[in-house]
Amino acid sequence: MRETDDWGYASASLCAEGEFTGWRHWTQDPYETRSGPFYMKREDDGSYLSAFRAEPRHMNGGGFMHGGCLLTFADFALFAIATEELNGDHAVTLNLAGDFLGAVPPGALVEARGEVTRGGGKTIFVRGMVTGDGKPALSFTGIIRRLTRR
Known part of the structure; x- marks a missing residue:
């Protein structure tokens, strides 16, 4: 992993206080910072765990987490x-x-x-599961496109 990158895990800010002390979060994305903030940490097995605490501002009119918040996360x-x-x-x-x-x-x-199901080139396929207090809330798949540096 490059230590001088602009966006990778190494460049993510380290949380110094609160529930997520020792976790990292990206500060370069104003929307995610305002929506979350969302945190991540590397697990002992090398995988990455993401997390945040559900707050009243994340809820819909029915009193449960808004689907848009789940998808943003x-x-x-x-x-x-x-x-x-x-x-x-x-x-x-x-x-x-x-x-x-x-x-x-x-x-x-x-x-x-989650896991990367296919990578190695410009296109990366990912699948994962979001849980709330350990209960399944959202299964997701995504495709990421690596950009060429200019």
Whole structure:
């Protein structure tokens, strides 16, 4: 992994206080920062876990997490899951699809885990699962396109 990249895990800011002390988050994406902030950490097995705590501002009119918030978090998780494959390169989401599986209440710990199902070139395929307090909330698949540096 490059230590001098602009977007990869190594460049993510380290959280120094609160529930997510020791986790990292990207500060270069104003929308994700305002929506979350969302956090990630590398697990002992080399995979990446993403998480955030569900707050009242993340809820819909029915009192459960808004589907748009779940999809925004899944989009963040795509890039966390693909950290090693991206190797610090810039990329964009080409496709993100999800199936809603269950409601997430306020206060829940929301987590995402997944895997790269195909990589090695400019196009990276990812699948994952978002849970709320350990219960399935959203299964997702996504396609990331690596960008050429100018």
